[in-house]
Amino acid sequence: MKNMRNSGNSVLKGEIEEAIYKEQILLEYNRNPFIEALPPIFSEDDVLERFMVKPRISQQDKQSETNIRYHVLKRVKNFTQPLPIHFEVERRLSTLIRRGYLARNPLDKTFLERIRVLHELRENEVVAHKYIDERLNYIRSTADSLSIIGISGIGKTTAIERLLLMYPQVIKHQRYEKQLFNRTQIVWLKIDCPYDGSLSTLCKSFFKAIDDLLGTRYLEKYGYLNRVTSTMLLHMTSLASMYGIGVLVIDEIQHLLNAKNDQEEMLNFFVTLSNTVGIPTVLIGTSKAQQLFKGNFRQARRAASDGAIIWDRMAADSEEWQFFLETLWELQCLKQSSELTEDIKKTFYEECQGITSVAVNLFILAQERALFDESNESEIITSRVLKKTAKEDMKIIQPMLNAIRKNNIKAMNEFEDIMINLDELMISHKQNTEYEGRVKDAMKERFNTLQYKRQEIIESLSYEIASLGIFDNLVPNDIRKLVSKIVENQPIESEYNSLKFDAVENAMALNQKKKEQKSKPISKEASLPLLMLRNKALEKKKHPYELLKAKGFIKPIIGELL
Template identity: 75%
Template sequence: MKSLKKATNTVLIGDLVDANYKKQSLSEYKNNPFIEALPPIFNEDDVLERFMVTPRITEQDKKSEKNIRYHVLKRVKNFIQPLPIHFEVERRLSTLIRRGYLARNPLDKSFLERIRVLHQLREDENEAHKYIYERLNYIRSTADSLSIIGISGIGKTTAIERLLLMYPQVIKHETYEGQPFSRTQIVWLKIDCPYDGSLSTLCKSFFKAIDDLLGTRYLEKYGYLSRVTSTMLLHMTSLASMYGIGVLVIDEIQHLLHSKNDQEEMLNFIVTLSNTVGIPTVLIGTSKAQKLFKGNFRQARRAASEGSIIWDRMAEDSEEWEFFLETLWELECLITRSEITDEVKKTFYDECQGITSVAVCLFILAQERAMFDDDNVNEIIDSKVLKKTAKEDMQIIQSMMKAIRTNNLKDMMKYEDIMINLDELMINHKRDTKLEGEIRKGFTERQNTLDYKRRDITESLSVEISALGIFDSLNVNDIRTLITKIVENNPINMEFNLLKTDAIQQAIILNQQKKMKKEPRVKKLLLLPLLEIRTKALEKKNHPYEALLKSGYIKNPLYEFYN
C-alpha cells in the first residue's frame, strides 16, 4: 500500500492501492470492477475497530510532574468514541458508493456511450453547456444524495473523514479477469464549500482536489476566470466518469447562503451533481443549511434522496451519553481519580449540553485547572471546578451554551449554527437503544483483546510521533505503517517509552531515505572517447598527444596526405 502526497489544509488525502478484486455476495455488485475493488462491506465490528481512537495515558504518565502531565492531557483531543449515529452514517455511505457505481460500470456499453457523448460535448464546449442536460438525460443515474445537518462541534466532519479513510481513496487498475484494464479510480473526494458560497469557486475546488491527488493540472485547464459554471460542470462530469469518482463530500454547505446565486440555482446545481454528473453526494452543514432546503420541496427532496441525518446533541438521560462520559473519564491524568458522582454528571452535562467537542474541551481544561490550583492539593474534579472552568476558561461560548441550556428560541436564533428545528427536517435521526447496548458490549470486549491493545498502542504512538513535526519527508500514513510493524514485532507488554524510542530512531532512518530519493541525482557523465583518453593520459602523467597517436586518432600527416 502506497500513501499519497500530503495535501493542503482543505483537501483530505487517503491511501493509494492497487486493485484487488473481491467476490461479491450481491448479484447486482458482481462483474463491476469499480465495486469489486472496494473493501468488503463493513460490519459493526469493523467500524468499531477502525473508527475508535482512544489516546493512551499510562500509570507512569499519571505519576509524572505537572509540566509533563500538562502535555499528556493534550492527547485527549484525539479522542473519538463510536456512537450509534456513526454506524448509521457508515451504512448510508457504504450504500451510496456502491449503488452509485451500478450505472457507471466501466464494462457496460452505456458507460462507454456516456464517455463518447462527453467527448463530443467537450469538442464544442462554448455551446455544449447549453444542452448538456438534454444529451445526458437519457443515460440513467443510480447516484443518490445524503445530507447531514447538525450543530457546530458535534463531530460531523471528524466522523465523515474517519469513515472515508476506511476506504482507499485511489485505486489503480491494470488488468481485470485476465484482460487489460488500465484505469485510475477515485473512490471518494471531500471538498469544503468556499466561504463566499460561489458555485464557480466550488467547481474550482473540485478540480484542485483532483490535482492535489493525482498531480494533474485541471484547475489551470478548466478553472480560469472566464469560464461559466455550466461549462465547468461539463468538465466535472467528464472527470467524474473518467476517474469513476465514488462519492463527493461537500462540507460547510451553509456557506452557499452567502452566495449571490438564488436558492433555486444552488439547489439545481446540487441536484445536477447527482443526476447529470452521476456522483453520489454527501452534503454536510450546520443548522443554517436548513434554509437551502426550504421553498422548493421537489428540489430539496432530490438534493437529499437518501434523506437527512439530524446530528443533534446527546440527551442527558441517554445511554450513549452515559457511555461517552464513562469512556472519556478513563483519560483522566490527575494524581487522584475523581469519581463521576451524580452531581458531577449533572454539572458536566449542564456546561457542555451533550456537544462532543465542548465536552472534550471542558474535560481537558478542568483537569488543567485542578492540576495547577494551589487550593486543590489532591487534584480533584468536582462540580465547583467544572463550573469555574466553564465560566472562566470557556467564557467565549457561554452565551451560546446558555441559549441551548434554557431552550430560548429567540436567543438561539442569534446563533444559527446551534439552531435545529426538527419539524422542518425531512428525516429525524432516532437513537437506537439496542445498538447502543451492543456498542458498549463490543467496546468492552475489544478493550480486553490483544488486537485492540495493539491498535490502541499504534494509534497513540502514531499521534505522538506525528506531533513531533521533525519528519518532513514522511506523511501520516508513512508513520502509521512504520509504527504498525514495530508494535506487531514487539511483545504486547513492552514499555511504551521503549517503543517510542525505537519508533523515533526508525522514523529518522526512513525519513532520511525518502529525502535522498527525492533529491535529484547527479548522473555521472560519460566522457567522450577523446576526452577519456586525454584524462587517462594525464592521470599517468603522459602527454595526451602520445596517447591519441597510439590509439590511432592521430595520423602521420605526410603519409595521410601523400596517399
C-alpha cells in the same frame, strides 16, 4: 487518528492502491471492476475498531511533573467513542458508493457513451452547460445523495473522514480478467464549500484536489481567472465521470448562504452531478444548511434521496451519554483520580450540553485548571472546578450554550448553527436507540482484551507522530501501518517512549524514501507506452498495428462484435 489532513493542506488524502478484485456476495455487484476493487462490505466490528480511540495515559504519565502532564493531557483530544450514528452513516456511505457504480460499470458501453457525450459537450463548452441534462437524460443513474446536518462540534466531519479513510482513495487498474484495463478510479473526494459560497472557488478546489492526488494540471488548464463558471462546471462534471468518482463529499455546505448569486446554481449543479452524471454526493453542514432546501422541493429531494441524517447532541439521560462520560472520565492525568459522582455528572452535562467536542475540551481544561490551582493541592475535579472552567475558559461559547440550555428559540435564531428540526430528531433517536446497548457491550468487552491494549497504543502513537507535522510525504495510513508493525512486534509491556523513538525513526526513513521516489524522473516508456511500442515497431521495420495487437492494445473486431 484525528490529524488526518496533510500539513498545510485542507484536502483530506487517503491511500493509493493497485486494484485487487474480490468476489462479491451480492450478484448485482459482480463483473464491475469499480465495485470489485473496493474493500469488502465492512462489518460492525470494523467500524467499532476504527472509531474506538482511547488515548493511553499510563501510571508513569500520572506520576510525571506538572509541566509534563500538561502535555500528556492533550492526548485526550484524540478521544473518540463509537456512537450509534457512526454505524448509520457507515451503512449509508457504503451503499451510496456501491449503488452509484451500478450504472457506471466501466465494462458497460453506457459508461463510455457518457464520457463520449461529455467530451463532445466540452468541444462546444460555451453553450454546452445548457444541454447537459438533455444529452445525458437517456442514460440511467443509480446515484443517490445524502445530507448530514448537525450543530457545530458534534463530530460530523471527524466521522465522515474516518469512514472515508477506511477505503483507498485512488485505485489503479491495469488488467481485468486477463484483459488490458488501464483506468484510474477515485473512490472518494472530499472538499470544503468555500466560505463565500462561490461556485467558481468550489470548482477550483475540485481541480486542485485531483491535481494533488494524481499529479495532473487541471487547475492550470481549467481554472484560470477569466474562466466562465459554467464552463468550469462542465469540466468538473467530465472529470468526475472519467475518473469514476465513487462519492463526492462537500463539507460546510451552509457557506452557500453567503453566496450572492451562485446559491441556486450550485444546488442545481449537485442535482445534475447526482441525477444525470451519476456521481453520488454527500452534503455536510450545520443546522443553518437546512435553509438551503426550503422552498425548492426538487433540490430538497435530491439532496436527501438516500435520507437526511440529523445529528443532534447526546441527551442527558441517554445510555450513550452515560457511557461516553464514564469512558472519558478514565482519561485523568491528576495525582488523585476524581470520582464521577451524580453531582459531577449533572454539572458536566449542564456545562457542555452533550456536545462531544465541548465535552472533551471541558474535561481537558478542567484538569489543566486543577493542575495549576495552588488552592487545589490534591488536584481533584469538582463541580466547582467544572463551573469555573466553563465560565472563564470557555467564555466565547457561553451565549450559544445558554440558548441551548434554556431552549430559548429567539436566542437560538441568533446562532443558526444550533437550530435543529425536533420532529426529525425524534425519528432519528428512535432508530438509533436499539444500537446503544450493543455498542456499549462490545466496547466493554474489547477494553479488556490484549488486542485492544495494542490498538490503544497504536492509535495514540499514530496521532502523536502525525501531529509532529514533519512527514510531508506520508499519508495517515502510512504512519498507522509502520506504527502497527512496530507495536505488534514488541511485547505489550514495552516502554512507550521507546516505541515512539522507533516509530519516529522509521517514519523519517520512509518519508525520505517516498521523497526520493517522487523526485525520480518518470521514464518515457512508462509515461508513453504506445509511442514506445510504435518506435520499437519502426525499428524492426514492422507496422505499429502488428505490435499493438500482439501486446493486447487492439482487440479483434469480430470477437468484440460477437
